[in-house]
Amino acid sequence: MRFSIFKDSPLQVRTRTAGAVYTLGDISGGYPRTSDQIFHRFWHAFLDGVRSGRANFTSARRMLPTTQAVEALYAAWTTTIA
Numbered sequence: 001m002r003f004s005i006f007k008d009s010p011l012q013v014r015t016r017t018a019g020a021v022y023t024l025g026d027i028s029g030g031y032p033r034t035s036d037q038i039f040h041r042f043w044h045a046f047l048d049g050v051r052s053g054r055a056n057f058t059s060a061r062r063m064l065p066t067t068q069a070v071e072a073l074y075a076a077w078t079t080t081i082a
Contacts, residue, residue, distance in 0.1 A: 011040055 014021050032041045046058040055062055 011043075 012021055012023050032038045042058060045056050049056045049058055
């Protein structure tokens, strides 16, 4: 596998047996459509956030309110069925 965190480049994977190289996540056509493109888009955004020091949709810190809401719903649900 080959990927640079210092420049914009696609993730490349080489198979063990055939030695073929596959490029994953080329989303130059717009919105990601395949799981490989989604994987690439997520990690590209994550690394952009790390480089710039700004939170984005990959930041765990932004998920805290959602996590708290789900935990509160789960706690309320488990107390009503107990």
